[in-house]
Amino acid sequence: MRTILYIIQKEFLQVFRNKSMLPIIFVLPVIQLIILVNAATYEMKHIRVSVVDLDLSGTSRKLVSKFQGSPFYQVKHTSFSYAEAEDEMKKGKTDMILQVPSGFEKKLLTEGMAKVQFVINAINGQSAGLTNAYSTMILLDYNREVVLDNNNPALMAGIRTIQTDYSYWYNPKLNYKTYMVPGILVLLVTIIGLLLSGMNIVREVEIGTIEQINVTPINKIQFIAGKLLPFWIIGLFELAFGLAVGKLLFNIPMEGNLGLIFLSAAVYLFVILSFGLLISTVTSTQQQAMLVSFFFMVVFILMSGLFTSIESMPEWAQKLDRLNPVMYFIRIMRMVLLKGSGFADISSHFWSLVVYAVCSLGLAILRYRKVS
Amino acid sequence: MSSTTENIITVKNLVKKFGSFTANDHLTFEVKKGEIFGFLGANGAGKTTAIKILCGLSYPTSGELSVAGFDIYTQREKVKRNIGYMSQRFSLYDDLTVFENIRFYGGIYGLGKKEINSRTNDLMQRLGFEAARDKLIRDIPLGWKQKLAFSVAILHNPKIVFLDEPTGGVDPITRRQFWDMIYEAAHNGITVFVTTHYMDEAEYCDRVSIMVDGKIAALDTPENLKRQFGAQSMNDVFIKLARP
Incomplete structure (x- = not known):
């Protein structure tokens, strides 16, 4: 346990010593929310x-x-x-x-x-x-x-026509911003998480410190845990920060339980981070890791239902989308924030994420080798 | 130095193949407890490959190996507790300070907070680094980094320390100081296993093995080797062996 704490301490020191990190963590979410939410509009004007x-x-x-x-x-x-x-x-x-x-x-x-x-x-x-x-x-x-x-x-x-009387539920004013903000927040957490973790181990390989780590008695689980937890904490913090910005700037509704949001986010981040570490273990330079991360990110995001509706995708694509962790978390975010869904309503999405987290974490631990 | 007859590293018929290329071809040697063992060879002779296997960083293809009294196949983690390693490539974190690096590696080997602090102070004093304690590694000169990397590699008092070309790119004075540190470590009972291709450094070793094309071509004390090959210096011995 103490070993893990020493690794976490080191990772935090390195993250915050990197001068470009703080702007990424604090400025990126605000810019993303302001630009993306206003730009990605479904409304037609003029x-x-x-x-x-x-x-x-x-x-x-x-x-x-x-x-x-x-x-x-x-x-x-x-x-x-x-x-x-x-x-x-x-x-x-x-x-x-x-x-x-x-x-x-x-x-x-x-x-x-x-x-x-x-x-x-x-x-x-x-x-x-x-x-x-x-x-x-x-x-x-x-x-x-x-x-x-x-x-x-x-x-x-x-x-003599039939009059339709309609009312829009969960988003009565059809405010698309209300719909976009929760999705954009998922995007934010995903990008930060995947990039930070994806670059991490591979960076140590590049500068050569991984060998020094590998001759120490650190075991795999300690190593992966020490690598994951700092970014997990940063990711959760990022989500909290993004939610606060969303509330302040766009007054997004928060109908459901925020605890449920963070519980799901905790699991979701494990999926994304271990996915990133997995990428880190199969690539050998930071550029490679970056490219592979981007590839998955683009596919995941375009198929996540953030911009287009999943229900209108062809059936094979919908089946394929069951492998898309981003899709689950966007649904959970929208359901809980906009509809006020409880755990029972989101449970199938939640458990899918849990299964995903266990698999990708297991794979990341399996793939990481101290001995070549 | 204070060599005994007890073997701390035993290697029998070590073979390492990468595809059809044989990097280590049936190496057999022993290293005695407390000695400074020089592992010489031209670039690509297979030194680094062998050292990585001994440190548990790489699997051997075949052979029997025991390091610090533990079997390299079955007691890998115990081996790791008892060895230190300084790689060819620089092994400290550039974006951490001197103290943060020491604390990290000390912590990983299970040293307590007090121990880390006292050993750091002791180390800073001995190296004359007091002023550099809170400087980033990237801001200190290469010679200092090498000395520090060596000190960190033996921070946890290992039984053996493996040094893979530790003095590459360092000026002669710093190199001399570095060897003083090696002697001191050996004096404190740490067995030193060092690879180099500086032949003057070979003279400092208790015993030297010279690798040529993945095989051990000679193994003895520098004096005996010079006598055997009728050479003035280790340099001549090496040239006779490496270019027959």
């Missing part, structure tokens, strides 16, 4: 619209003003030529064309039905879908107004 109003009637103008009045749209360009509007889109100056055909008002009032056209730039499928959904909502809204304004029986017939 959709740039090109209007081609060939009707120029009161009704068509009202429709255009509906778009103009919405905070989501910005009418960038008006023209009487569809070709010209298309040109604008090709140049990347607009995201959508709203075309109102001539005779729109007349048709609407006499036949009770008229058509407008949306042409949406769908290079980014997700935002095109959202644009379409927003535009349809505006149109439906407008539709209802037209019917009521004109009191036209021909139109009234079509309005």
Whole structure:
């Protein structure tokens, strides 16, 4: 036990003596939270619209003003030529064309039905879908107004629609920041943990001190424990710091038990750190360790459900994702912080992490060899 | 020095192969308790390979080895408690101070806090390092580092200390001082096993073995070797052996 304490003392001394470490530990989380949370947004604002109003009637103008009045749209360009509007889109100056055909008002009032056209730039499928959904909502809204304004029986017939009443649970204002912060915090803990531990043993190999350690009576378990615990403490501290920043800057909800968050984080960090040490034992330079760490980090993070929903991934990818520790911890964080889930709700994710931790720690201990 | 007839290292038919390359080809020798044993050879002769096996850093391919009275295969951890090692590469932590390095290695060998403190003070005084106690290793001169690395390697009073080219890149005066430290350690009963390719250093050893291409080509006291090969100095002996 005393041996482990001496190793921990040494590791802490080395971490904090490294001048670039303190900024990484304290500044990185703040910057990550501020930049990533604000930048990685799902909300669509300022959709740039090109209007081609060939009707120029009161009704068509009202429709255009509906778009103009919405905070989501910005009418960038008006023209009487569809070709010209298309040109604008090709140049990347607009995201959508709203075309109102001539005779729109007349048709609407006499036949009770008229058509407008949306042409949406769908290079980014997700935002095109959202644009379409927003535009349809505006149109439906407008539709209802037209019917009521004109009191036209021909139109009234079509309005017997089923009204949906909805409420958003756990994130009533659909604030995406609330959703992003817990995930970004996982990212932070993962990056710090994986890099610190991944570089560690390999660094001692590079400078040659590992041989000196290997001729001492230190055993494997003492060595790995002495290497893991300092970064485990730093990781937990990092999470606490990140949560505090998230609360202060974004007022993220903390519905559930913070103890549960830290319990899960404790297990999760064991997974990440032993994974890092494992990388450290199979590589022979710090650069190699860094590259391998990055490879796993990118795959883990992109498949973690942080930015995209796991449910919409193909089935094989979802199965593969069961091997992704980041995914489990992001789920736990979101469930506990946003929904207030208790241990019973997260238990399957939690135990998956425990199994993962035992396996990767075992593998790291097995892989570390004092004798070549 | 105070050589007895008791063997502290016994090596019989040590073989180490890396693929088809044989680095150590049936080495057989004994090191007596308390002697300074020189392990000589050109670069690539297999010195470091042998020393790593004796320290338990590397597995032998075959052979019988006993170090400090313990079997290298079955009592590896006991061997490690009783040996010190100073590698070719520098073995202290650059980003820790002199004292922090001593404390770390002392702590690992199970020395108590008081013991670490008193041994550090003692050491600083003997080496004349008092002012450097809290300096980072990276800020002190190479010669000092080597002396310190040696002192740290024998901090826990091992029975044997293995030195792998301990004086590489060091000026002649510091080298001489370093050998004074080796004599002192031997005087205190620590057996010294040292590899070198400075032939003047070979003269300081009680007995010398010379390795050529993975084999031991000669093993005796420097005087006997010089007589045997009709040479003026160890340098001539070495050249006669290494370039037949």
